[in-house]
Amino acid sequence: MRQALLIVDMINPFDFAGGAALLRAARPAARRIAALQRRFRDNRGLVVYVNDNFVDWKGGFADIVACCGRDGMPGADIVALLAPGPEDRFVLKPRHSGFLDSPLELLLRQLRVRRLVVCGIAADSCILVTAHDAHMRGFEVQVPRDCVAAQTAARRDRALALMRDAFDVDIRTSRAIRFQ
Amino acid sequence: MRQALLIVDMINPFDFAGGAALLRAARPAARRIAALQRRFRDNRGLVVYVNDNFVDWKGGFADIVACCGRDGMPGADIVALLAPGPEDRFVLKPRHSGFLDSPLELLLRQLRVRRLVVCGIAADSCILVTAHDAHMRGFEVQVPRDCVAAQTAARRDRALALMRDAFDVDIRTSRAIRFQ
Amino acid sequence: MRQALLIVDMINPFDFAGGAALLRAARPAARRIAALQRRFRDNRGLVVYVNDNFVDWKGGFADIVACCGRDGMPGADIVALLAPGPEDRFVLKPRHSGFLDSPLELLLRQLRVRRLVVCGIAADSCILVTAHDAHMRGFEVQVPRDCVAAQTAARRDRALALMRDAFDVDIRTSRAIRFQ
Amino acid sequence: MRQALLIVDMINPFDFAGGAALLRAARPAARRIAALQRRFRDNRGLVVYVNDNFVDWKGGFADIVACCGRDGMPGADIVALLAPGPEDRFVLKPRHSGFLDSPLELLLRQLRVRRLVVCGIAADSCILVTAHDAHMRGFEVQVPRDCVAAQTAARRDRALALMRDAFDVDIRTSRAIRFQ
Numbered sequence: 001m002r003q004a005l006l007i008v009d010m011i012n013p014f015d016f017a018g019g020a021a022l023l024r025a026a027r028p029a030a031r032r033i034a035a036l037q038r039r040f041r042d043n044r045g046l047v048v049y050v051n052d053n054f055v056d057w058k059g060g061f062a063d064i065v066a067c068c069g070r071d072g073m074p075g076a077d078i079v080a081l082l083a084p085g086p087e088d089r090f091v092l093k094p095r096h097s098g099f100l101d102s103p104l105e106l107l108l109r110q111l112r113v114r115r116l117v118v119c120g121i122a123a124d125s126c127i128l129v130t131a132h133d134a135h136m137r138g139f140e141v142q143v144p145r146d147c148v149a150a151q152t153a154a155r156r157d158r159a160l161a162l163m164r165d166a167f168d169v170d171i172r173t174s175r176a177i178r179f180q
Numbered sequence: 181m182r183q184a185l186l187i188v189d190m191i192n193p194f195d196f197a198g199g200a201a202l203l204r205a206a207r208p209a210a211r212r213i214a215a216l217q218r219r220f221r222d223n224r225g226l227v228v229y230v231n232d233n234f235v236d237w238k239g240g241f242a243d244i245v246a247c248c249g250r251d252g253m254p255g256a257d258i259v260a261l262l263a264p265g266p267e268d269r270f271v272l273k274p275r276h277s278g279f280l281d282s283p284l285e286l287l288l289r290q291l292r293v294r295r296l297v298v299c300g301i302a303a304d305s306c307i308l309v310t311a312h313d314a315h316m317r318g319f320e321v322q323v324p325r326d327c328v329a330a331q332t333a334a335r336r337d338r339a340l341a342l343m344r345d346a347f348d349v350d351i352r353t354s355r356a357i358r359f360q
Numbered sequence: 361m362r363q364a365l366l367i368v369d370m371i372n373p374f375d376f377a378g379g380a381a382l383l384r385a386a387r388p389a390a391r392r393i394a395a396l397q398r399r400f401r402d403n404r405g406l407v408v409y410v411n412d413n414f415v416d417w418k419g420g421f422a423d424i425v426a427c428c429g430r431d432g433m434p435g436a437d438i439v440a441l442l443a444p445g446p447e448d449r450f451v452l453k454p455r456h457s458g459f460l461d462s463p464l465e466l467l468l469r470q471l472r473v474r475r476l477v478v479c480g481i482a483a484d485s486c487i488l489v490t491a492h493d494a495h496m497r498g499f500e501v502q503v504p505r506d507c508v509a510a511q512t513a514a515r516r517d518r519a520l521a522l523m524r525d526a527f528d529v530d531i532r533t534s535r536a537i538r539f540q
Numbered sequence: 541m542r543q544a545l546l547i548v549d550m551i552n553p554f555d556f557a558g559g560a561a562l563l564r565a566a567r568p569a570a571r572r573i574a575a576l577q578r579r580f581r582d583n584r585g586l587v588v589y590v591n592d593n594f595v596d597w598k599g600g601f602a603d604i605v606a607c608c609g610r611d612g613m614p615g616a617d618i619v620a621l622l623a624p625g626p627e628d629r630f631v632l633k634p635r636h637s638g639f640l641d642s643p644l645e646l647l648l649r650q651l652r653v654r655r656l657v658v659c660g661i662a663a664d665s666c667i668l669v670t671a672h673d674a675h676m677r678g679f680e681v682q683v684p685r686d687c688v689a690a691q692t693a694a695r696r697d698r699a700l701a702l703m704r705d706a707f708d709v710d711i712r713t714s715r716a717i718r719f720q
Contacts, residue, residue: 048597057588057629057647060600089597094643095316103634103641107597124346129316132309136275155345158338165335166304228417237408237449237467240420269417274463281463283454287417455676484706489672496635496669515705518698525695526664 001140001180004046004113007033008098008120008127010082011051011065014074018151023074025149025156026121030078032146033119036174041085043179046111049090050098050120050130061090096126099133108139115140117177119147124159135167144174181320181360184226184293187213188278188300188307190262191231191245194254198331203254205329205336206301210258212326213299216354221265223359226291229270230278230300230310241270276306279313288319295320297357299327304339315347324354361500361540364406364473367393368458368480368487370442371411371425374434378511383434385509385516386481390438392507393479396534401445403539406471409450410458410480410490421450456486459493468499475500477537479507484519495527504534541680541720544586544653547573548638548660548667550622551591551605554614558691563614565689565696566661570618572687573659576714581625583719586651589630590638590660590670601630636666639673648679655680657717659687664699675707684714 010030014023040047055063061084069079084090091104098104108116116139118131127148134141143163150156163169170176190210194203220227235243241264249259264270271284278284288296296319298311307328314321323343330336343349350356370390374383400407415423421444429439444450451464458464468476476499478491487508494501503523510516523529530536550570554563580587595603601624609619624630631644638644648656656679658671667688674681683703690696703709710716 053643057631057643058626060602062600062602086598091597092643094646096312097316100316101643101646103593103597103632106634106641122346124342128342128346129309129312132276132312136277136280136309155342158342159346162304162308162335162338162342166302166308166339233463237451237463238446240422242420242422266418271417272463274466281466283413283417283452283461286454286461456672457676460676482706484702488702488706489669489676492636492669492672496637496640515702518702519706522664522668522695522698522702526662526668526699 001114002046002112003115003117004048004108004111005037005040006048006050006098006116006118006130007037007082008050008118008130009052010078010120011049011068012075012078012121013054013068019074021151022121022149025151025153026075026078029119029121029147029149030081032174034081036117036119036144036147036177037082039177039179041087045179046113047088048104048107049084049088050093050104051090053092053094061092097129097133099130099137105137115142117142117144119144121149123148123150123156128159128163131163131169132167135169141167142170142177144177145171146173181294182226182292183295183297184228184288184291185217185220186228186230186278186296186298186310187217187262188230188298188310189232190258190300191229191248192255192258192301193234193248199254201331202301202329205331205333206255206258209299209301209327209329210261212354214261216297216299216324216327216357217262219357219359221267225359226293227268228284228287229264229268230273230284231270233272233274241272277309277313279310279317285317295322297322297324299324301329303328303330303336308339308343311343311349312347315349321347322350322357324357325351326353361474362406362472363475363477364408364468364471365397365400366408366410366458366476366478366490367397367442368410368478368490369412370438370480371409371428372435372438372481373414373428379434381511382481382509385511385513386435386438389479389481389507389509390441392534394441396477396479396504396507396537397442399537399539401447405539406473407448408464408467409444409448410453410464411450413452413454421452457489457493459490459497465497475502477502477504479504481509483508483510483516488519488523491523491529492527495529501527502530502537504537505531506533541654542586542652543655543657544588544648544651545577545580546588546590546638546656546658546670547577547622548590548658548670549592550618550660551589551608552615552618552661553594553608559614561691562661562689565691565693566615566618569659569661569687569689570621572714574621576657576659576684576687576717577622579717579719581627585719586653587628588644588647589624589628590633590644591630593632593634601632637669637673639670639677645677655682657682657684659684661689663688663690663696668699668703671703671709672707675709681707682710682717684717685711686713
């Protein structure tokens with residue numbers, strides 16, 4: 001079964017209320033996501049960046065990466081860790097969920113993806129609604145708990161428990177992910 | 181600002197795993213919803229039943245109400261409490277969220293509704309995703325905590341806290357709802 | 361390959377500008393559709409009524425059939441010809457296209473339908489946009505030219521030619537439809 | 541009433557069957573669109589490029605413009621005429637209609653756009669379905685007949701007449717467009 005790694009909102013200016021706390025929590029998650037991304041690339045898995053559009057539809061993902069990775073930007077170290085490669089796909093999302101008003105579902109169906117591994121920030125916001133939207137659209141969903149972050153660990157754990165109990169989401173760590 | 185009361189999945193056969201526990205928790209919520217529904221009707225508010233379609237698109241909401249309200253059905257007392265009236269609207273939803281693959285958003289926009297009061301079951305499943313979808317589509321959202329239920333009180337409270345913290349949902353009790 | 365017959369807007373009050381001309385053109389099409397519907401039922405094909413919702417989400421398809429089939433209603437003879445059976449499905453559409461803000465696509469995918477035979481009225485309006493939406497969503501589409509009608513034959517033929525030339529729609533008559 | 545100019549698929553490799561005929565017809569339309577685009581910019585109107593994504597979600601609009609505008613590409617002269625400016629928006633569409641699986645509707649609503657002027661290619665394909673989708677979503681729609689092209693003039697005129705008769709689309713030439 002073909003699976004895709006969705007990297008949600010990790011290319012980020014962290015310029016909102018609570019951004020500093022989220023950035024601190026996002027750094028260890030970013031290292032785990034980078035390791036997982038290498039495993040996907042090594043195993044011909046699909047990597048899709050699903051990212052907020054900070055550029056008001058006047059620019060593209062390349063502009064967002066350049067802007068957030070600039071010297072002095074708070075999340076520049078994460079951009080360096082998670083720089084997109086030539087085979088990676090990306091989808092700009094205008095709302096919290098990667099599936100709303102975006103081509104994500106169509107892209108995944110055309111590539112015959114059936115299982116999604118959803119990583120990134122924030123666990124109780126964009127990750128949660130993207131995972132739920134994926135579940136409602138019939139995808140198998142994993143949200144490896146070491147690859148997501150929220151403003152507090154309590155908010156992260158609450159969201160993970162909810163996804164597991166109410167939507168059958170697999171929340172084991174990224175070590176449990178297998179490639180056939 | 182025009183508001184609508186969404187009554188989610190209260191017309192229900194309760195024939196699934198965990199259905200008995202959910203039914204026990206749903207009964208007190210049903211009484212609060214019935215009182216709130218009277219207030220909406222008295223104040224020319226809009227009431228919309230947003231309900232799962234158990235009839236495989238071969239029947240309509242009237243068939244679902246008849247089936248779930250039949251003598252001996254576990255949730256028949258709730259159907260009696262929450263019987264739809266001639267001015268109420270209804271939308272059959274094929275997935276957890278009332279907004280997915282349904283005319284709900286269009287119906288609400290045509291009626292110039294801006295604020296939604298989301299009630300029903302289950303707090304950590306259909307209520308949660310419907311509330312999130314409403315928030316992402318720009319509606320103001322209230323989920324009165326005395327008008328929702330889940331299989332356990334802990335699951336209900338976890339979902340309510342998450343909606344409040346991550347999506348600015350107003351979770352005060354139904355007594356806080358005002359009509360202008 | 362599983363196919364479905366979509367019967368679009370034939371349950372109709374014909375109470376709009378141009379309704380009388382459309383009704384005259386719809387009658388011969390209705391007889392062809394009725395014959396085709398029998399073939400679908402005999403061959404275990406799927407029949408889906410895709411119909412405008414004249415009841416403002418306060419009623420269901422049964423109410424629409426009852427209302428349009430009442431004695432003295434202009435299209436009552438068509439309702440009699442095309443009365444829905446117990447195995448037929450129906451989807452109420454709020455806009456011209458059967459796919460917009462409706463569960464139609466999900467219903468068809470769950471039933472593993474790949475080919476659609478789109479019939480009904482009006483050829484240059486609801487039929488056209490429903491056929492185009494089906495094509496864009498990856499379905500194979502047939503619009504048998506003897507099973508659709510428009511306010512004038514010229515408008516019908518213009519729409520059929522456009523669908524054939526620009527969207528690869530098969531517009532041969534209903535005799536060309538095969539069941540495996 | 542705020543209006544937007546949608547420029548559909550004019551940034552194009554013209555590498556498909558019928559591409560040469562479409563390119564010949566697109567050139568005079570491109571000059572009219574360029575003039576209209578200047579008027580929109582001068583009048584603080586909104587310009588949105590709505591373009592096919594030839595880059596399989598591995599690149600963005602900038603890559604598409606660079607690729608199609610390269611020396612020797614058949615439509616490079618059109619790219620030069622219609623080069624996007626810093627204030628223009630763009631939306632990549634994965635299907636024929638600009639509204640399907642894209643953020644276009646949300647973008648237009650956030651910018652409070654009510655009227656759309658749809659230009660580009662092909663008149664009987666992407667223009668037609670984009671105009672119909674806009675009409676069904678409640679926008680006022682103009683398709684200035686001197687600013688669209690199809691593989692033949694007959695196919696263009698057939699599509700224009702259909703939009704006018706069945707969907708109330710204003711098909712007068714671009715000279716009829718007014719700015720308040």
